[in-house]
Amino acid sequence: xSKQKHTLYRFHGGLHLPDNKSQSLKLPLEQVALPKQLIIPxxxxxxxxxxxxxxxxxxxxxxxxxxxPQGYVSxxxxxxxxxxxxxxxxxxxxHPSGLRADCVVIETDGKETWGNQLEPMPDYREVDPSLVRxxxxxxxxxxxxxxxxxxxxxxxxxxxxxxxxxIINGAECEPYITCDDLLxxxxxxxxxxxxxxxxxxxxxxxxLFGIEDNxxxxxxxxxxxxxxxxxxxxxxxxxxxxxxxxxxxxxxxxLTDQEIPSGSIPAKIxxxxxxxxxxxxxxxxxxxxxxxxxxxxxxxxxGVRQPRNLExxxxxxxxxxxxQAGGYTDQVTKLIVGGPMMGFTLTTDQVPVTKATNxxxxxxxxxAPDPGPALxxxxxxxxxxxxxxxxxxxxxxxxxxxxxxxxxxxxxxxxCIECGCCSHVCPSHIPLxxxxxxxxxESWAQEKEQRAAERARQRHEAQLARKERLEAERKAxxxxxxxxxxxPVRKQPDSDVAGAExxxxxxxxxxxxxxxxxxxxKLAEQGIAPKNQANLSDSQQKAIDRADQRRTENQTxxxxxxxxxx
Amino acid sequence: MRFTTITSPHSDRPNSVxxxxxxxxxxxxPGAAAMIWxxxxxxxxNMLLASxxxxxCEALAMRLRKRPVLPVVGDFSAVLTALLFxxxxxxxxxxxxxxxxxxxxxxxxxxxxGGLGYNPFNPAMxxxxxxxxxxxxxxxxxLPPAMLNEYxxxxxxxxxxxxxxxxxxxxxWDTLTMATPLDAMFTQLDQSRMLSEILTQPLWGDFxxxxxxxxxxxxxxxGLFLLYKRVISWHIPxxxxxxxxxxxxxxxxxxxxxxxxGMFHIFTGGTLLGAFFIATDPVSACTTRKGQLLYGASIGxxxxxxxxxxxxxxxxxxxxxxxNMAAPTxxxxxxPRAFGHPGAGRD
Numbered sequence: 001x002s003k004q005k006h007t008l009y010r011f012h013g014g015l016h017l018p019d020n021k022s023q024s025l026k027l028p029l030e031q032v033a034l035p036k037q038l039i040i041p042x043x044x045x046x047x048x049x050x051x052x053x054x055x056x057x058x059x060x061x062x063x064x065x066x067x068x069p070q071g072y073v074s075x076x077x078x079x080x081x082x083x084x085x086x087x088x089x090x091x092x093x094x095h096p097s098g099l100r101a102d103c104v105v106i107e108t109d110g111k112e113t114w115g116n117q118l119e120p121m122p123d124y125r126e127v128d129p130s131l132v133r134x135x136x137x138x139x140x141x142x143x144x145x146x147x148x149x150x151x152x153x154x155x156x157x158x159x160x161x162x163x164x165x166x167i168i169n170g171a172e173c174e175p176y177i178t179c180d181d182l183l184x185x186x187x188x189x190x191x192x193x194x195x196x197x198x199x200x201x202x203x204x205x206x207x208l209f210g211i212e213d214n215x216x217x218x219x220x221x222x223x224x225x226x227x228x229x230x231x232x233x234x235x236x237x238x239x240x241x242x243x244x245x246x247x248x249x250x251x252x253x254x255l256t257d258q259e260i261p262s263g264s265i266p267a268k269i270x271x272x273x274x275x276x277x278x279x280x281x282x283x284x285x286x287x288x289x290x291x292x293x294x295x296x297x298x299x300x301x302x303g304v305r306q307p308r309n310l311e312x313x314x315x316x317x318x319x320x321x322x323x324q325a326g327g328y329t330d331q332v333t334k335l336i337v338g339g340p341m342m343g344f345t346l347t348t349d350q351v352p353v354t355k356a357t358n359x360x361x362x363x364x365x366x367x368a369p370d371p372g373p374a375l376x377x378x379x380x381x382x383x384x385x386x387x388x389x390x391x392x393x394x395x396x397x398x399x400x401x402x403x404x405x406x407x408x409x410x411x412x413x414x415x416c417i418e419c420g421c422c423s424h425v426c427p428s429h430i431p432l433x434x435x436x437x438x439x440x441x442e443s444w445a446q447e448k449e450q451r452a453a454e455r456a457r458q459r460h461e462a463q464l465a466r467k468e469r470l471e472a473e474r475k476a477x478x479x480x481x482x483x484x485x486x487x488p489v490r491k492q493p494d495s496d497v498a499g500a501e502x503x504x505x506x507x508x509x510x511x512x513x514x515x516x517x518x519x520x521x522k523l524a525e526q527g528i529a530p531k532n533q534a535n536l537s538d539s540q541q542k543a544i545d546r547a548d549q550r551r552t553e554n555q556t557x558x559x560x561x562x563x564x565x566x
Numbered sequence: 567m568r569f570t571t572i573t574s575p576h577s578d579r580p581n582s583v584x585x586x587x588x589x590x591x592x593x594x595x596p597g598a599a600a601m602i603w604x605x606x607x608x609x610x611x612n613m614l615l616a617s618x619x620x621x622x623c624e625a626l627a628m629r630l631r632k633r634p635v636l637p638v639v640g641d642f643s644a645v646l647t648a649l650l651f652x653x654x655x656x657x658x659x660x661x662x663x664x665x666x667x668x669x670x671x672x673x674x675x676x677x678x679x680g681g682l683g684y685n686p687f688n689p690a691m692x693x694x695x696x697x698x699x700x701x702x703x704x705x706x707x708x709l710p711p712a713m714l715n716e717y718x719x720x721x722x723x724x725x726x727x728x729x730x731x732x733x734x735x736x737x738x739w740d741t742l743t744m745a746t747p748l749d750a751m752f753t754q755l756d757q758s759r760m761l762s763e764i765l766t767q768p769l770w771g772d773f774x775x776x777x778x779x780x781x782x783x784x785x786x787x788x789g790l791f792l793l794y795k796r797v798i799s800w801h802i803p804x805x806x807x808x809x810x811x812x813x814x815x816x817x818x819x820x821x822x823x824x825x826x827x828g829m830f831h832i833f834t835g836g837t838l839l840g841a842f843f844i845a846t847d848p849v850s851a852c853t854t855r856k857g858q859l860l861y862g863a864s865i866g867x868x869x870x871x872x873x874x875x876x877x878x879x880x881x882x883x884x885x886x887x888x889x890n891m892a893a894p895t896x897x898x899x900x901x902p903r904a905f906g907h908p909g910a911g912r913d
Contacts (some may be wrong), residue, residue: 012905017577091631098571175577186631249905262906280776291567337575345571368576375641375658376683377582379847382581384855389905393855395897412904420575434573 006208006237006564009257010257010392011250014242015421015449017341019214020175020367024300029182029306034322038080038315039352043095045142046149047073061115063291066104069137074148076140079115080293080313083108094318094342094351106315118289129201132286136312139285139294141237143276145169145180145246146338148356151282154274155201159269166204167255167266167273168195170211170218170521171239174339179296182278184211184218184308188225188494190287194279195234197286197364202272206233208255212245213238244419246382248273250388262415277358280461284345297353301334303362312353318360319349331364340368340510341420375428383422383432389415393422393432400439405446408439416440513552583682586797587642591649593792594843597785598653603778604711607724610655612664613649615728619668620648647671648703650690652842654836654883655697657706658719658743661729663704676705687890689882697799706879707743711777714768717742747775748879749836751826760823774834782838789842801855803841805862806869807832813870831870840865840882849891857893857900860888865889879910 003091029439043049043455050067052062054564060079066325067077083106118135121127137152154490157163172180184191195207209226211219223236239245239254249260251273258269277295283291288363293314312321318335322328336343361368390414413436423430473552536544602609611883624644628635648668655664679685686698698705719727723734733742745753747769770866773779792798810831812873815827836844845851845865852861865885873883 012902037889096573137577253905259906261908262904264906333570334572334576338574340574340576342574343576344574345569345576347568348572366578369578370570370572371579373637375637376681377849378583378643378683379851379853380586381853384853385904390902392854392901405818411901412907415904415906418574420577424575424577424579425581426579427586429582429584430580431573435573437573448783 006235006255007257008237008239009254011253011386011388012245013386013421014244014250015386016023016241017175017243017424017425020276020300021032021178021181021239022036024111024176024298024307024309025182025418026307028130029296029309029311030324032310032312032321034081034108034110034112034313035316035320036108037086037317038108038313039091039317039528040077040080040104040106041091041352042067042077042492043105043494044148044314044354044356045075045079046147047071047075049102050074050077050087052102054085054088054104057087058089059083060085060106061113063117063293064115064412065138065140065291069150073150075152076138076230076291077104077140077314078140078291078293079106080106080315081106081108082113082115086471094346094350094354095343101527103315105259112303113193118285118291119324120289121286124197124286125200127145127433133201134196135286136282138291139281141278141281141285142355143275144277144281144295144358146342146355146358148354149287151274151278154272155198157202161204161267161270163204163267163272164206165256166195166199166207166269167235167252167271168207168209168276168279169246169248169251169273170215170222170276171211171251172215173212173241173243173246174341174343175243175363176300177298177339179298179301179309179358181215181218183280184215185221186275188221190232191222191276191281192225192229193287194281194283195549196229196231197282198272198274198279199233206235208241209234209236209247211236212241214241244417245389247419249417250283256389262412262540264495285344285360292355295355295357297321297357298359299362300359301336301362302367303335304363305329305330312357314355315352317349318346318351318353318357321353321360321361323351328362329364332362333365334361334363334368336361336363336368336541342422353484361387369515371429371431374430376427377428377430382425382427386421386425388419390416391416393436396439397430397435400435401424403442405439405443409443413439417477454461467476504549528557548556572720580899583641583643586705587646589795589797590648590792593788593797594646594649594653594794596788597781597839598649599652599897600784604781605646605657605667605709606712606719607717607721608659608709608728609653609784611721611728612652612657612659612727615647615661615670616652617645617666619665620672622650623669623672624677627673627681627905631677631681632795638681641682644672644676645819647689647903650839651693653839654690654694656705656743658703658707658724658727659743660731663697664699664728681707682845683849685849686894687762687887688746688844688847688886691844691886695887698883706746706749708746709742711775715743743913746835746879747778748873749795751830752836752873752879755824755826761826762823772830773829779833782833785838785842789838792842792846798842798846799855799858802846802851802862806841806845806866807837808868809863809866810837813867814900816837817870817874819882825874831873835873835880836882840869840886844882844886845889849892850885850886852893852896852900854897854902858903860900861889861893864892 026537048071051070052067054066061082062079064079065076066079068077085103085104086107092102093101109388124132133152133155140152143151170180170184199207209222219238226236237255239363244250245254252266252271253259260266261268281292294311296309299321300311304322308325310321310324333350335346337346337357377394379394387393396408396413401420416436418433420433426432595779621639624639625635628638649667651671671693675687675689675692676685717737721848726732750769769775771779789803791798811828814831818827845862852858868885868888870882872884
């Protein structure tokens with residue numbers, strides 16, 4: 001099978017950069033010697049940090065899970081070698097912030113004893129896809145092109161966007177970096193196994209395997225492996241060397257002329273993009289049962305004596321890699337993780353290699369000079385010419401500087417991929433990308449603030465509403481009570497019962513009088529008369545009658561007067 | 567070991583403002599040399615005088631603004647402004663007008679808005695227009711090109727005229743100077759003379775005014791060098807020259823005796839200098855590609871309109887300044903469609 005002709009497309013902008021790749025390809029790949037300590041960060045991926053399963057003092061074996069994923073977008077981390085956990089604490093990690101993060105520190109025992117390895121699945125074609133997916137998740141595989149997004153998440157496509165095209169990213173467009181190149185040269189068959197696994201998991205019909213044409217050996221090896229495996233659904237495509245062709249969006253544009261809609265992912269247009277190293281790691285995990293505990297790292301730049309590629313265990317201190325590359329030269333001024341265009345600088349080499357560490361660039365002052373003071377923008381438009389997202393960086397810069405976040409978003413700030421092309425070409429040496437990062441961070445902060453303010457407002461309004469409701473209820477109750485009290489005043493009681501109902505005092509008096517009368521009548525019935533009323537004289541009897549009458553009258557008056565006085 | 571940290575990218579930057587300005591100055595030299603060749607030492611004296619004035623004004627402004635002087639003077643933008651002004655004004659312009667013009671350009675057009683990058687107008691053209699409307703006689707007193715000049719002045723004589731105003735014995739301004747080709751052309755056309763008749767005069771070469779067409783050639787060469795070096799893009803010069811050429815040819819086709827042919831407009835006056843060195847001034851021009859096409863084409867159209875029906879013979883400065891005003895608005899309405907966005911952008 002010969003190379004198929006594939007139409008290529010062009011994205012706007014981009015730069016031809018001196019690629020500086022040959023330096024690190026002169027020496028063969030080498031293993032980094034087992035370090036005394038492995039420092040394994042709990043979070044080496046985008047998403048939730050992993051949750052430790054071990055405690056200080058535990059003895060762990062190579063490949064043991066040290067921490068399990070927490071949440072869906074998360075990945076476990078594994079012991080890269082056997083030894084004893086001596087600490088679980090915050091350690092310096094390779095991160096642009098320079099902040100520390102929780103790491104499991106293993107004192108290695110030098111035995112490299114494997115623990116309970118995952119079951120190899122050489123017959124992955126027969127295995128249920130959900131088991132394969134679970135395996136990839138349990139192996140802690142993340143996107144190894146730099147973004148470190150948990151791979152298993154990307155391998156679980158939604159129903160609404162079926163994947164028809166798998167894109168394998170072998171572009172490696174950043175200058176200096178050669179670890180993917182070397183991997184493709186030496187591990188082509190295994191990479192293709194990984195590609196096959198991915199294709200089966202997502203149900204893609206075809207695969208476009210893009211490699212920049214400055215890697216002829218890699219292209220040859222991959223093509224050879226494709227022919228050998230008979231994978232006629234893979235097209236190996238040499239793409240022009242133009243930074244940033246290795247950007248997911250740019251690569252898809254070059255290979256298919258399709259643009260991922262702004263703010264969306266490739267799945268939206270039925271595509272899935274994975275890096276070659278990720279495919280390799282997937283094959284190792286599925287076919288060999290090896291979790292992600294090592295990776296290829298390019299150590300290069302004028303700042304090291306013997307630039308080369310090294311296979312390093314995750315957690316190996318950067319200093320050990322530098323030492324294995326012959327140590328620093330006298331000219332070294334900066335230590336960069338990643339490439340010169342998008343990488344970030346480290347303050348110290350006492351940080352570990354993580355799953356996302358693809359390159360250590362020890363640069364001298366010519367390779368990575370201090371930019372010097374920025375001059376005013378002369379609106380030359382070179383940034384716009386170079387921008388692969390077809391943005392207007394100078395306008396965005398203007399509004400970012402003025403902190404007019406709304407305006408800078410109107411100029412599509414969030415389509416900026418921070419590739420650094422604009423900063424690179426700016427004759428005034430304005431750190432444009434830094435302004436855009438600043439504007440993005442400010443926008444996120446503002447959005448967060450707005451959400452918080454919105455919640456506070458809603459809470460406040462709910463509180464006000466509750467207060468109003470309580471007040472209204474209280475008033476309604478009072479009004480009801482008043483109305484209830486007012487009713488009997490308007491009409492005089494027309495019977496004792498009615499009166500009694502209305503006034504307990506009067507009722508009590510009436511009841512007492514009634515009881516007295518009944519008692520009297522009862523006694524009279526029985527022919528019993530009170531002794532003190534027996535044998536009364538007429539005058540006495542009359543006096544008693546008058547007193548009775550007066551009493552009755554008084555009581556009625558009292559009740560009436562009390563009512564009227566209310 | 568501790569390393570210095572900065573944000574990406576960490577690459578060696580290929581461009582700088584100073585390099586850009588020096589390239590433009592370099593590209594200007596063939597045309598400037600041709601101007602000196604055809605119009606005498608006065609041009610060179612003006613270039614020197616203007617440069618010194620510009621640097622002095624820039625330094626003064628930075629001192630007044632309490633900013634570091636050297637990095638700003640060292641970017642060569644003031645020198646470039648001075649040189650562009652000097653090749654645009656007459657060779658024997660009195661020294662104080664050159665000083666006045668350049669001081670106005672640097673202090674009032676550039677620094678008062680905040681210096682390089684902030685000026686809405688092209689400083690050299692604003693100064694040119696200021697002098698043209700204020701001192702029309704001095705600003706239109708051009709020497710004849712070398713091949714027609716009966717009284718070529720030596721360097722010292724030129725300097726003497728410029729700095730003292732004293733003409734060499736036996737000469738007066740009327741014998742020394744003559745109308746520019748553009749002035750001659752449109753004055754005579756206004757007098758209803760036929761184009762074929764006007765063109766028999768010795769003032770004309772193959773395309774435009776004698777001498778002028780050659781200076782234009784060398785400015786064109788410098789412009790091509792800037793295009794090759796990617797200091798400027800093709801959009802503004804091509805659209806400006808294209809629109810001027812097309813509309814001039816159209817009118818010439820309609821009335822061959824009343825409207826000069828297309829190439830006349832290109833190779834006479836400041837058209838080529840304007841197309842490659844003035845209209846392309848990044849600070850005051852449009853920055854979007856579509857905007858640049860519109861901007862350039864509008865300048866070409868305005869040049870034709872002002873030359874043909876306006877009061878001033880040469881129109882490049884006016885056209886550029888008018889379009890400077892429109893540039894921000896044009897930019898706003900010609901934003902490119904960002905990657906992954908539907909449709910043809912915000913229109």
